[in-house]
Amino acid sequence: MPLIDEADLLRRLAAMTLKEKVALLTGADAWTLTPVASAGLAALALSDGPVGPRGTSFGADTPPSLLFPSPTSLAAAWDEETAYEAGRLMGARAREMGVHVLLAPTVNLHRSPLGGRHFECYSEDPLLTSRIAVGFIRGVQSAGVAATVKHFVGNDSETDRMTYDARIDERTLREVYLPPFEAAVREAGVWAVMAAYNRVNGESMTEHRDLLTGVLKQEWGFDGVVVSDWTAARSCEATALAGLDLVMPGPDGPWGDALVAAVEDGRVPAEVVDDKVLRILRLAARTGALEGVPALEGVPALEGVPALEGVPATPAPPVPGDVRDRLRELAIRGSVLLRNDGLLPLPPGLRKVALIGPNAVRFTAQGGGSAHVTPEHVVTPLEGLRRVLGADTEITVHAGVFPHAKLRPLPPGMATDPETGEHGVRLEHRTADGTVLTAEHRDPAPWWFPIILADEVAELVVRTRLTLPAAGLHRLSVLGTGRHTLRVPGNADQFHERLQEGDDIAALLLNPPSHTFTFTAGAGPIDVELLISPQRNLPYPVTLTGLGYEPPRGTDEKELEAALTAARAADVAIVLVGSDADTETESLDRTGLTLPGRQDDLVRQVCAANPRTVVVVNAGAPWLMPWAHEPAALLWSWFPGQEGGDAIADVLTGAEPGGRLPTTFPATEADVPILSTRPDDDGVLDYAEGDRIGYRAYRPEGVLFPFGHGLSYTTWEYLRAETVDDAADGSVDGSVDGSVDGSVDGSVDGPVDGSVEVTLRNAGDRPGREVVQAYLEQDGALRLAGFAAAEAAPGQTITVRIGVAPRKPSSGPHRLRIGRSAADLPLTCTAI
Incomplete structure (x- = not known):
């Protein structure tokens, strides 16, 4: 973290008038703050978001940027180092675009699969969410750009998000919904926190003094800036006294002259305003927006990344090839192979491939809402397959069905x-x-x-x-x-x-x-x-x-018959189904889990027409798959970003699918423990289930694919596990025993109760990647306690050491169960 001269910040604060101070506390416009010459402060620029920096514009003027895989895809890698790499790359791009503050990550939980921003969040589990968030935040801030953890707290769905009252008991709040924010503050040292639209236990989050000041600033020691979600602040004194520091957007808002008058009348103490300004000055010092303060003091140097002195007028430069390669690798790491009856990887020498499905012709690289960015180019699955299969393979393309209601933008030049x-x-x-x-x-x-x-x-x-x-x-x-x-x-x-x-x-x-x-x-x-x-x-x-x-098109029946004819004539049929940015988006929740239109029927008919069928689901959140056991292989690609087409093609032809599910996939809607996201008639959204969300609440027979599930192109044997009481200081060293030297880092580098050593063997004939998962069995329920990703050569035996997160107090026995998913845990040992 950059070293901050607090005395210098106080001198700058003293040079400012009350009106200058208050003017700084509301945006100058939608994306920037007011510069203050007397304090040597440049205009701080804020930008969405979780899948790449968009810059300080929205709409037709948006400059091209990088489009990363969706956050749920990043979480599917189950790897803090991968999250760090993504954050560092995103932070560097933000600096190139003149952005000081990136409005990411989103660490709300997958409470219901209907949540509209499910794709933008990491997981249903607080520990997995925390570890991915910590890695991502550290990566972003290593580039001298502030990360903003959001939306604090209880904004886990979109229906009536401006007004609903999330009723969450203290224990559930502390054990489930606050831990990702706490890890962001205490472990990652995040520089900004966004207060949500909703209420929690009767108080608007922008007016929630107990949480903003009591927990966040006093208990956790947060020294950064609390910014409102856009238009979330609606009062003057209550928000100012609660701990909100920055109102966005501007220039209008509830503060301004009203806050000046409140200070002059004594209703808001002057030191309250001074604390807010000091936090913004500290943020400016960390991000290079203060005159005379080195932009990256104390931060590892980044070759080619400029220091920020304001908001540049030019967009970021074109994306170099090595950056595109890294984005493609991120998408591969998040791809989850759900089933494989031996068809994948696809063999060489295919003569004819039928590429079928609505998402084959309308590929979805990202979800909708404020996270949307405009990439220079999105690689489609057709482009990716043509690259890897070569000119000798004929690829036919048919939509099969037309489920997406909203039309696409006008084609270029039309x-x-x-x-x-x-x-x-x-x-x-x-x-x-x-x-x-x-x-x-x-x-x-x-x-x-x-x-x-x-x-x-x-x-x-x-x-x-x-x-x-x-x-x-x-x-x-x-x-x-x-x-x-x-x-x-x-x-x-x-x-x-x-x-x-x-x-x-x-x-x-x-x-x-x-x-x-x-x-x-x-x-x-x-x-x-x-x-x-x-x-x-x-x-x-x-x-x-x-x-x-x-444009004019044939009837649905003619299009479906053309797709089936192509499938029958092909060596392999690849069906791409899924959703789009209009279906999975900010501001609204989904109404059901059935794939839109006749996609289920399309999959079943193609599988019947050609037994060598691969289904790829291009979606950011779970959808029902009543046909899941009919295709020969099933791959979940998420919203994989701008290089997604290449990533899908690489996985289909042999790249190791690195992903494991960060959320549970239900068999039917009736099996989902928490489905509805609609508040009651009084505006209350009752979190009465407590900590029983996700895999903690599902009945085994209601799970189609369990939390943590994902296949490799090799096979693994879990041999033994034993606990080690050697991690009291929070550090976990990894080691690999076998024919190849190496190391594996554990997942928990914060407070731990010890560690567990797991020995496993790659029993296949290919190199592979496995995510070893440790669950604490306590009070009759499972809770993820740690994990680590490991790689091994064919035949190699490795030992992975995993830090185990502290368990909650209980007088009952504690066991650690080890395996490859919440439903496949072959090893057991006693917890320390």
Whole structure:
């Protein structure tokens, strides 16, 4: 951690006026803070997020960045060092983009598989979540960029997230939901914490003094900045006195002049404001935003990473090949092989491969919401397979079914401004009498753009010239709220109205409603006009719009028959099913666990048509798979990021699938212990289950694939396990005994009760990777106590030493059970 001269920070604080101090405590805009010349403070820049830094813009102006595998994929590696590598790479990219504060990681738990941000969180288990978070935070901050652990606390679902009251008893809060945040503070030394939208036990989290000040700052010793989730702060005195330090976004908010007046009237002590400013100055010193303070003092040097002195105007440079290779390796490490009847790895010399499924033609690299970033390019599975299989293998592609409701953005080059001929649209702001106030060119990518509305604007007009690829029935979708009128030559005007309810501005911006119009036209250019009467009763004077498109296509029956014909003729059929960023997204939870559309039927029919079928599920959270035992192999790819297509192809052809499930996959919805995420009529979301979430609560017969499950391309024999009382100082040395020297580090480098040595053997004929898991059996239940990833050559016997997390007090006997998943634990030893 950078060394901080606290006396210097106090001198800078003393040079600031009260108004300068208070101005610093609310964002200057959505993503930056106000610079303070008297303190030598540059404008701190904040950016989402968990799958890569987006920069200080959102929408069509977003610069290209790196798109990492989803956090759940990172957790599936079950390896703190892998998390550190991902964090360090992300932190370096953030610095290149001029970002001081990265709004990641998300350490809320997988309480229900319906949670909309399930893909953005790590696991259902607090220990696994803690270890991945600690590694990631250390990696980010090693680059001189602040990590922000979020959302503190109880924001484990999205339904009514702005208002629901999470009722969590003290024991459950301490043993399940607070530990990842505590590890982030006490072990990783995180520099920022984000307070959530929701309430906990009756108190809004931005006003929760017991948790923000009592637990976080006083008990855990947190010396960083507590920032509100965007628009979460809604009061002045209560939030200021509770321990909130920074209100985002700005420039509006509940503080400003109201906080100045509260200090001057004595309702908020001046030292409370000073403490907040001091924390922001400390954050600036750590991230290189203070004049005269070295940007990376005390931090290992990073070749090619600049020091930050403000917010640069240029985007990050193109992604070098070695970085793409590292992103691909991260996706491979997270890929989970759920079943394999010997078909994988695919053999060489395949003549014909049928690539089938909706996610084969609409591959999903990331989930939706504020975490969304724009990569330079996403490698599709088709591109990856062509690379590894070569020109001698014919690959046919068929969607099979069309389950995804929202249309994709307009293809590049399809839309042109009718006045300038540039790629994009012409946007006009008009008054009630039709007078054009402003007219401007807009790039439609990534297919929507926010628009700030002046008071006199009554109508927006979007005009564009679309080059249609074929004649027939076209589908054009319109995004946003308000009344929409679509005018297409040769078709009657079409109307649609949709109003946004509630005050969750993030929901409007991140998951806006859409409506699909249809029209008939021939191939070639056609002028389209969209008239928008914007909704005015929103909390912010903003609207957004965008266009999506789907060309003429055959019926579902014809597409399915074409896919089955291709499957029958192929040496191997590869079926990609799953979800997309509209289904798994911030601001809404899923309504069920059945794959959208007719995907289940597609899998079953392809498996019947070709017994040599591999199914790849491209999704960020669990979905039901009633057909799971029908394909010859089943691979879970998660949302694997920009290099995901290459990673999938590599795993299918022999790269070791490194992932193990960080969450339990249920057999049916009825088997899920906690399914509903909807608060009751009083707005209460009752966590009455206590610590019985995830694998701790499932009945064995209700589990399709257990927590920790994942296959290797080799086989492992677990030989013996014994506990060792040698880790009182928290350090765990790993060792490997066998024909190849090496070392394996244990998973717990914080407080431990000792360690366990596990001896296992690679009994196969390939090198392999195994995740050895240790569970404490206590009071009739299992709890993950430690883990370690290990690699071994064919025939090699290794001994892995794992640090064991402290157990909760109990008078009963304690046993450690060791194995490869929560349901496969062949070894037992007595816990110390």
